[in-house]
Amino acid sequence: MIIAEEVKNESQKREFLEFPVRLYHHDTNYVRPLDKDIEEIFNPEKNKFFKNGECARFLFKNKEKETVGKVAVFVNNLYKQQQPTGGIGFFDCINDQQTADFIFNYCKKWLQERGMEAMDGSINFGERDKFWGVLIDGFAQPLYGMNYNFPYYKDLFENYGFKVYFEQLCFSRPIFADVSRVFTVMHAKHSRNPDLTAKPMKKNNLKKFAQDFTEIYNKAWAAHGEGKHITESKVLRMFKKMKPILNDHISWFVYEKEKPIAMWMNLPDLNQWFKYLNGKFGLFEKLKFLWVKKFKKNEKMVGLVFGVIPEWQKKGIEGYMIWEGTQHLRKHTDFKVTEMQWIGDFNPKMIKIAENLDTTVTRKLATYRYLFDRNKEFERHPTL
Template sequence: MIIAEEVLNYSQKKEFLEFPARLYQSDKNYIRPRNIDIEDIFNPQKNKFFKEGECTRFLFINKNNETVGKVAVFINKTYLQQQPTGGIGFFDCINDQETADFIFDYCKNWLQERGMEAMDGPINFGERDKFWGLVIEGFVEPLYGMNYNFPYYKDLFENYGFKIYFEQLCFSRPIFGDVSRVFTVMHAKHSKNPDISAKPMTNNNLEKFAADFTEIYNKAWAAHGEGKRMETSKVLKMFKTMKPIINEHISWFVYENEKPVAMWMNLPDTNQWFKYLNGKFGIWEKLKFLWIKKFRKNEKMVGLVFGVIPEWQKRGLEGYMIWEGTQHLRKHTDFKVTEMQWIGDFNPKMIKIAENLDTKVTRKLATYRYLFNRTQAFERHPEL
């Protein structure tokens, strides 16, 4: 017998955080997320999606008063789909199909009562850049803000009837690996152009780089027909938030006569530091974080954004930028590998860009969908 408990009080909130830590305690690849990053998602004062949605967390308890699973279930009105579709996320469960089925049934009933006709998971009650998708290949240490799970979770979802709505591909390459000859040829070509220059992003001029980022991002992403336009003020706020972890050797901008035309934005993978803090980030942990950051080498960086304005696309400028930045960071940093944030398999244009950066798929996640009407034809995410 299993009962569901809505997460309402302090002890239940604590258990929601502690259960996965116990579940994964013998898994060397598991990195506990920061408690604050999880709790902020369920705080209406911190998460703007509560203005247009509804979210509830549940713990699942067996007859021995032991937690055997947990989940968040939610409705996000900005999550537009062909049929009303709710979401489930932050799912953790023992390796037992009956327990998982109970949890999924509970979520389905909760969503049906609110007019939903399908559920996607595991996804986030928020943006896609964090805690989105189920790991199905590449069970290695997760990047900061990335989900991690046991391999058996795939069976729990698929045995219930979930189907893959889209795959999330993570591309990676070794910093000291061979660089495509195309890159070096293009670097040699553009280096001869006195109008072209490359500059690393520095902390003492964030206002300029925020403006440059905004200009490139809006031009480049508008060309792909997707993504939201960004405002310089919001980008600057984001940069200032990232300032404590910005490495001044790994984010690069390219200019034509001082006009921004391309960018390659990277950050250190903070999980390589956070993994020593056991999810906490109080005063003591912040001091410990600063010590670890100073004395422990971080060998992994994360590619956040790559963009070239339309006028310079297909002219090899990315090769110039990648090789210029790579030569520099090889000399001035300890990084050995870079991994890009995931790209959906529905986005062949971005996948082609990633492949052209001389990368390989090293990790896959999946966003699953379950249609409540079991006779309805299932369709994968449409291609962009």
């Protein structure tokens, strides 16, 4: 017998955070997320998605009152799909299909009561840049904000009837590996153009780079499916929040006569430091973080955003930018590996760029979908 408890009080909230720690106790690749990063997602005052949605968390316990699973289930009215689709996330479960089926059925009923016709998982009640997808290949230490799970989760989802809506591919390469000849040729070509310049993003001029980021982002992605504009004020707030961990050598912009035309945004992988904090970020942990950050080299950087405005796409400007940035960061940083945050298999253009960098796919996640009407034809995410 399994009993569901909605997470309401402080004790239940702690158990929601601590259950995965016990579950992954012997897994050396597991990195506990910061508690505050999880809790902010479920705080209506912190998470804007509560304005257009509803979310609940549940613990699942056996007859001995031991936790055997947990999940968040939510409706996000901004998540536009062909059929009304809800989400489940922060799913953790013992290796038992019956227990997982109970959890999935519970979520299905909760979502059906709110008019949903399908559910996606394991996803976030928020943006796709964090806690999105089920890890299905490449069970290495996760990047900051990336889901991590046991290999058996794939079977739990697929045995229930979930199908892959899209795969999320993470590409990696050594910093000092040879850069593709395609990029060096394009760099040589564009270097002869006196109107073009490449500049690293600097922490002392965030307002300018926020403006440039916004212009490139909106031109490059606004027309994509499920895309949307971003405001300069939002970008500036984001940059200011990231300022303590920004590195002046690893994010690059390209300009044509001072007009921003391309960007390549990277950050240090915070999990290289946060793995020492056991999920906490109080005063003691903040001091410890500063000590670790100062004395332990971070050798992995993470590619967050790559964009080229439409007028400069398919002209090789990315080769110019990447080789300019790579030559510089090799001299001025300790990074040895770069890994791109996931690229959806529905985005062949970005996958091609990643492949041209001579990268390899080092991990895969899957966004699963389950249609409540089992007779309805399943369709994967449309190609961009």
